[in-house]
Amino acid sequence: MNSIITYREAVRQALREAMEQDERVFLMGEDVGHYGGSYAVSMGFLALFGPQRIIDTPLSESAFTGAGIGAALGGMRPIVEIMTVNFSLLALDQIMNNAATLLHMSGGQFNVPLVIRMATGGGKQLAAQHSHSLEGWYAHIPGLKVLTPATIQDAYNMLGLALRDPDPVLIFENSMLYNTKGVLDPQIQPLMIGKARVQRAGKDLTILTYGISLFKSLEAASALMKEGIDVEVIDLRSLRPLDDETIMKSVAKTHRVLIVDEGWKSGSISAEIMARINEQAFYELDAPMQRVCTVEVPIPYAAHLEQAALPQAEKIIAMAKKIMEKQ
Amino acid sequence: MNSIITYREAVRQALREAMEQDERVFLMGEDVGHYGGSYAVSMGFLALFGPQRIIDTPLSESAFTGAGIGAALGGMRPIVEIMTVNFSLLALDQIMNNAATLLHMSGGQFNVPLVIRMATGGGKQLAAQHSHSLEGWYAHIPGLKVLTPATIQDAYNMLGLALRDPDPVLIFENSMLYNTKGVLDPQIQPLMIGKARVQRAGKDLTILTYGISLFKSLEAASALMKEGIDVEVIDLRSLRPLDDETIMKSVAKTHRVLIVDEGWKSGSISAEIMARINEQAFYELDAPMQRVCTVEVPIPYAAHLEQAALPQAEKIIAMAKKIMEKQ
Amino acid sequence: MDMNLDLANKFYRQMLLIRRFEEKCVEMYSKEKIRGFLHLYIGEEAVAVGVMNALTSDDAIFATYREHGQALARGVPPNKIMAEMFGKVQGCSRGRGGSMHLFDAKTRFYGGSAIVSGGLPLAVGMALSDQMMKRDRVTVCFFGDGAVAEGEFHESLNLASLWKLPILFICENNLYAMGTALKFTESETNISLKAASYRIDSSQVDGMDIITVAQAAQEAVAKIKNGNGPVFIECLTYRFRAHSMFDAELYRDKTEVAVWKEKDPLVILHQQWTGINIDKYENEIALIIDEAVAFAENGTLESIDDLEKYVYSAEGVQ
Amino acid sequence: MDMNLDLANKFYRQMLLIRRFEEKCVEMYSKEKIRGFLHLYIGEEAVAVGVMNALTSDDAIFATYREHGQALARGVPPNKIMAEMFGKVQGCSRGRGGSMHLFDAKTRFYGGSAIVSGGLPLAVGMALSDQMMKRDRVTVCFFGDGAVAEGEFHESLNLASLWKLPILFICENNLYAMGTALKFTESETNISLKAASYRIDSSQVDGMDIITVAQAAQEAVAKIKNGNGPVFIECLTYRFRAHSMFDAELYRDKTEVAVWKEKDPLVILHQQWTGINIDKYENEIALIIDEAVAFAENGTLESIDDLEKYVYSAEGVQ
């Protein structure tokens, strides 16, 4: 039955159902229990599932992430919540050197069915140490899958997809999305990991994006339509693997590409997408590809500076027009 | 006076001179003292400079890297040696959240004149946890500078450049290079941070590379010359900042681009360079740009698998020919 | 430490300044003048004020995201702090830091750090530089009970003790890390014992009683200046307010809060030193705070053109 | 534990297997059959063999890059270990792991980890899964004295103690982390005291005496199986060889090495149990090792086409 709910509620519901359906699933992280989750995603779950399955951890990102890997090796289906991506740097050794390597290093003996959820993104005036968007950066690491749910449907579906995956999956939830609303159809067949979705069809220009930037891009697309520019907007959904097929198909249709992404520009996932289009669809391009990313600064506190640093619909519109001017 | 020395000796000499010339300089890291440095770079320095300036640290990558930042704030010029890049993941929080942000976050009050040296790269059959090439990945982070000395001259010069820089500089020394030999002219005016160097002039194709891949690229270029393909090889030297000017100039000359880099392909610095060329020199391109990177696997131990994973002259040659075939 | 009415007055005034300043911050937060995270120090004032009393202007301070108290007690001008939270260029971090990242070179206030435990290694490094340069200085590092579980706590304490660094660790044990009680996060809840296991001179003190804190801090600084290495003080304290402005406080009892409020450091000090002229300070401080708000209001915004300034040092700086 | 000649024979044989196996490895390294890092366990055999004796096949093991001893004592087939070091597909990690990454699902041998302290959190998680699944199992985690300085050591011990997990921590204190002596890296060099500060049942034992180690391990496993939470044993031991094949050993005295060599665990056991039939085992083991080398030599190389296999699980695996 369809319902209109928030992104938070969608993640909550997926979590609750996963825990109800599979005893092996548990949630572990800072403040997921008594506090109810720093973004209130697991509010009330401690009472529902008990402290064995909703585990408040000490501030020990490395050890509890590693413990999630160990528990996955032990047959559980742990969901590790790293409060925000900013703190995941403390757990990077476990993520890159253990979670991502164990299967290969052991010659296929030990897979790691671990799900790590983290909030990501800027926009709340939390300044330089609390506003990173590193999902694209994480997508560099072989052995991991990186999901970025933008829609309510994906916020719900991706957790289940990740839990059914035999390998480590990172889910990045943009913290600005938790209060957004949309339709959830719990019966819908989830779109697989690694598949992008054409969120808006168009013929003049392809915008490739994910997460919060999807909505900025859709807003820009509406505005551009009024000026006669018909934009196709693609929600990448998964940054690793990337859906080359859907990307190239759209490029072959529109011949013009704009990528919108909240990571810092240099070394962003946008660069990787440009590289692939160049490699796979160079002759389809009618103009240089462009990108709108975050300005390369530690995100400042002041609202006007922070907003200036982040991608915005206006920047997307301006860039789209620039692309259309080229012959 | 020119001399022919090893890469190791070049770094040693630069270190020794820096410590002799500036009291504020000290070296800190695991096994830099009694052991003499895991790659023997500081062999004998403990006796020379004493335990106050050649500090054997416990295995505490995060704390001693952070202590380097603190000491830099306190007016010292610390050189932190992280034994290899693989262990730097444990210090990433300090590097990204402190070293890279303090200046901006404090509104310009506190700069961090810290140098971090680390060995990088694969090729020694050290397997998945000891063979990372993450220099390109680090180049994503604003606030840092990322240097990758390939030549003997740069191995010597870059340490001094980094020490004179007011901001945090990461120097990546490919461990396969320590025993290589070349000419050092200590009098030469060092090429600035952020400047690439045309290592071999050519007209048909530009190879952009750095570190160990420079030599594989030069080898490929020689072989290609015999087949009538005249390759320009550029040593990027600095991955952040990148020298767009030198890159675009070469592209405008050759119109064909190959990037060779030891990072994993997706999200590599190669992708960023492709993105920039696409943005800044799209109309100069006569063919799709290509890249030879490391295959996206945790590096395996077995020699034949490891070598198959890493960039090699043969792969570079094959890719160069493929590029030349396009009209 | 010779306790006397002058000192009691000074302590009271500083604590009151923090209290009233933060109450104003809450008001400004409701008015959306201040945004982002806002972590209040109310209830814990005795710790910052007591510790700062032991320092000279040469000493250095590293604090957490809950650092208004430390900044004010250290003498960072209230105007600049308020302007910072308003995001103005006149702020102590030019509006780039906000509540969690107050910085002030003049008073050697090194922030304002929002990664729990992330400041400890920096403080260790600063103390190392003092030792190397043979400077007669102390570095003070504040952190919460939550930081104790982080690996960096352990690594930093070990380094400090091993190298006998001139550093004072102040653990503000307010019993909770966000909504998680200490008993859920530490197998040994006596944090001073944990510190002692690194062979660090360590003690646990009543962090609600400023005289006790000040005394302990003064003795600690004296020991440190004697070259005996680090000292660790665990201050037992309590935050009267929510963790931040987004906290429903479901994890603790109202009665627990009420019991601790009876130990209000301002009240306790006044009970001991009834001669403190509260009214005078209330008036003075009201003026200071009004001025801070006005200063912040009148402040200007950094030009967006300068967004990328300070990512790297200006050329020529060394 | 009832010590008797049978057990002494078993211990001796296992220790001798490790000793001779590793001596062969050195030979194979010189012949360039084995490459990469090679960290020898020679001198420390009593620890692995003594501890493994206390385990059942249900228990799990996490070790370091210096793990040939653990793997052999656990029963990972010598053939597969040698083949692994030769980089052959018949190796216990299909040649992908090498000396530092021996894995074997059958004996629940979870590696082989080359990041110092990186295995501790994994072991904690495994023990957590056992506790959750109410499985009567123990997880054993081996690590060196060097790991103690890492933040992950601290975080992991705290979690294990806090959650009362069924885990046995075995610290192989061989006094050095590469070339850095423990006294240069720890403010408290008694590691068992550090562990005790987490309220973990902790002791320090003579790691050169296998009977002592085996006794301690057996008692520890019994306690753990009683649900009393983790146990920590610090084994005082010594590596007779260099850290790895690239080590000039400038950091320690020849005399120190000589003194420790007098405590050779094989010699000590033989002194206590003179009835051990050394010659028989030498012969048996020589055959085993010859076979292992032959097996490794005859092994085949993974096809390069399969390089990317095992980066992700095959489709359909759950």
Ligand SMILES: Cc1ncc(C[n+]2csc(CCOP(=O)(O)OP(=O)(O)O)c2C)c(N)n1
């Ligand atoms: C490494 C890290 N993990 C998580 C957080 C989120 N967080 C912010 S404050 C906090 C609680 C810290 O508690 P404590 O150290 O006791 O300080 P208090 O807030 O009580 O003063 C948490 C979990 C963080 N900022 N940094």
Ligand SMILES: Cc1ncc(C[n+]2csc(CCOP(=O)(O)OP(=O)(O)O)c2C)c(N)n1
């Ligand atoms: C995190 C990390 N830092 C550094 C290294 C390099 N390294 C490998 S072994 C070693 C020494 C470890 O000593 P210890 O834990 O005592 O074990 P031992 O080798 O003595 O058995 C070091 C520094 C590493 N592998 N991992």
Ligand SMILES: [Mg+2]
């Ligand atoms: Mg607290």
Ligand SMILES: [Mg+2]
């Ligand atoms: Mg050791």
